Amino acid sequence: MNKPLDPITLPAVTDSAVSQWPDVDSLYRRFDALVKQPIRPLKRDALNKVMGYFDERCQGSRRLSEEAKKYIPGGVQHNLAFNHPFPLAIAQAKGAHLTDVDGNRYIDFLQAGGPTLLGSNHPAIREQVNRILDDCGPVTGLLHEYEVKLAQLVCELMPGVDMVRLLGSGTEAVMAAVRLARAYTRKKWVIKIGGAYHGWSDQLVYGMRLPGTGRMEAVGIPRGATAHTQESPPNNLDALRRRLQINRLRGGTAAIMVEPFGPESGTRPVHPDFNRQLRKLCDEFDTLLIFDEVVTGFRAGLGGAQAYFNVMPDITVLGKCLTGGYPMAGAIGGRRDVMQLLAGGIGTSARRAFVGGTLSANPLSCVAGYYALLEARKLNAPALAGRAGDRMRKGLEEIINRRGLPYVAYNMGSIVHLQTSGVLLLDTSNPLKLLRARNEAKSRKHMMEEMGAAYTAHGLITLAGSRIYTSLADTDDVIDDALERFDAVFQLV
Ligand SMILES: Cc1ncc(COP(=O)(O)O)c(C=O)c1O
Numbered sequence: 232m233n234k235p236l237d238p239i240t241l242p243a244v245t246d247s248a249v250s251q252w253p254d255v256d257s258l259y260r261r262f263d264a265l266v267k268q269p270i271r272p273l274k275r276d277a278l279n280k281v282m283g284y285f286d287e288r289c290q291g292s293r294r295l296s297e298e299a300k301k302y303i304p305g306g307v308q309h310n311l312a313f314n315h316p317f318p319l320a321i322a323q324a325k326g327a328h329l330t331d332v333d334g335n336r337y338i339d340f341l342q343a344g345g346p347t348l349l350g351s352n353h354p355a356i357r358e359q360v361n362r363i364l365d366d367c368g369p370v371t372g373l374l375h376e377y378e379v380k381l382a383q384l385v386c387e388l389m390p391g392v393d394m395v396r397l398l399g400s401g402t403e404a405v406m407a408a409v410r411l412a413r414a415y416t417r418k419k420w421v422i423k424i425g426g427a428y429h430g431w432s433d434q435l436v437y438g439m440r441l442p443g444t445g446r447m448e449a450v451g452i453p454r455g456a457t458a459h460t461q462e463s464p465p466n467n468l469d470a471l472r473r474r475l476q477i478n479r480l481r482g483g484t485a486a487i488m489v490e491p492f493g494p495e496s497g498t499r500p501v502h503p504d505f506n507r508q509l510r511k512l513c514d515e516f517d518t519l520l521i522f523d524e525v526v527t528g529f530r531a532g533l534g535g536a537q538a539y540f541n542v543m544p545d546i547t548v549l550g551k552c553l554t555g556g557y558p559m560a561g562a563i564g565g566r567r568d569v570m571q572l573l574a575g576g577i578g579t580s581a582r583r584a585f586v587g588g589t590l591s592a593n594p595l596s597c598v599a600g601y602y603a604l605l606e607a608r609k610l611n612a613p614a615l616a617g618r619a620g621d622r623m624r625k626g627l628e629e630i631i632n633r634r635g636l637p638y639v640a641y642n643m644g645s646i647v648h649l650q651t652s653g654v655l656l657l658d659t660s661n662p663l664k665l666l667r668a669r670n671e672a673k674s675r676k677h678m679m680e681e682m683g684a685a686y687t688a689h690g691l692i693t694l695a696g697s698r699i700y701t702s703l704a705d706t707d708d709v710i711d712d713a714l715e716r717f718d719a720v721f722q723l724v
Contacts, residue, residue, distance in 0.1 A: 248613035350704025392564030401550030402430030418483035426494035438462030555603020617644030
């Protein structure tokens with residue numbers, strides 16, 4: 232390294248990426264109404280036409296997905312690629328659009344599951360990545376200028392982060408956060424909110440998607456691995472307090488981990504004061520507060536949800552937008568005194584929480600992340616993507632109301648939720664309701680998949696038929712084009 236680090240002197244971002252928090256009470260009433268009524272799927276003849284699209288226009292994708300099934304379990308490597316009736320094979324990604332191997336063009340609201348806030352394959356980032364690949368290749372295993380620059384920038388942007396340790400993925404960063412919290416507090420219990428997703432580590436495949444489902448998806452995971460994981464219902468501080476009180480008599484709670492917008496990227500949004508109250512509760516019980524900002528980090532504003540709510544967690548988990556859509560996106564950040572316990576090095580005698588990773592903090596990921604975040608800051612990307620999300624949600628609400636449908640659209644900036652079947656909102660608040668929800672989930676999930684297929688056949692790629700991520704590339708024209716397509720789908724109901 233023969234150059235000093237660039238000073239970070241960029242304009243402050245004044246606009247909030249989340250212009251308005253949803254009216255949570257009214258939303259929960261609409262969720263309740265949606266799940267209490269029978270599903271409103273596509274008409275059957277319309278569904279046949281939708282399937283006709285895949286037969287007529289997607290033969291290249293069909294062939295590749297048939298081939299994939301021979302070598303890849305289930306035919307896809309990535310859960311979000313598993314779409315009805317078969318996964319589309321993408322040949323080109325640029326800005327707001329994707330093109331499949333058959334030449335069909337789509338508006339991309341999946342955004343690879345969230346990281347591409349600037350739109351796909353942004354040229355400014357690609358140029359820097361190519362430069363690093365020419366200079367030193369993707370990895371050396373030794374210190375590189377850009378791992379310092381990225382860490383420095385993250386500390387500057389995220390108010391609750393004094394130090395950063397880069398890892399391979401959000402899942403790895405969650406694992407590290409749990410280990411660090413236990414090492415720091417010397418306590419063992421970890422509480423999560425029911426329905427939240429924190430990756431796929433043994434300890435956190437627990438109470439996923441639907442609150443109250445505990446080990447439902449913990450196939451292949453020994454009971455011991457989840458023995459000190461607990462879930463608590465969303466938006467319920469009293470229930471959290473009770474757990475903390477009981478845990479205090481049994482060794483204490485190391486951490487409460489939350490998705491700060493609410494479980495599943497705000498599918499069940501938090502009450503606006505929830506995080507502040509949670510902070511107080513953690514302080515009262517000497518428990519660390521972990522914000523899993525894998526989705527909200529940089530997307531909810533460059534300072535993440537912690538800046539939006541002005542609530543500082545002790546530990547922050549990052550991923551996705553951290554490396555601008557390039558591999559490998561994972562990091563843990565936090566208070567200096569806590570983070571010191573993650574000190575790297577081989578065979579040190581100091582007490583520490585051990586983490587590792589051959590490819591962690593490689594120059595390729597770090598240069599991509601550094602320039603993606605700088606570009607996001609320069610272009611005001613979180614706020615502009617948030618405005619696109621507002622426009623999308625308002626348009627969807629207008630269509631839903633005009634057509635008299637029970638569907639619910641809401642957004643927090645560039646994270647837009649579109650609930651048509653309500654499968655993620657089923658009431659699981661007591662054992663009887665949980666049983667009913669588990670029975671109903673299958674048909675509701677199938678309806679969501681059919682809606683996803685219909686969106687695709689109309690040129691719209693969504694996340695599992697119920698989530699829409701907007702990006703800087705989503706101009707008003709792109710959103711208005713998308714809204715016309717959503718209207719055409721809702722006409723088929
Ligand atoms: C809130 C949250 N935490 C953690 C993860 C896991 O991140 P990764 O897929 O990078 O392992 C995800 C992934 O979607 C997530 O949404």
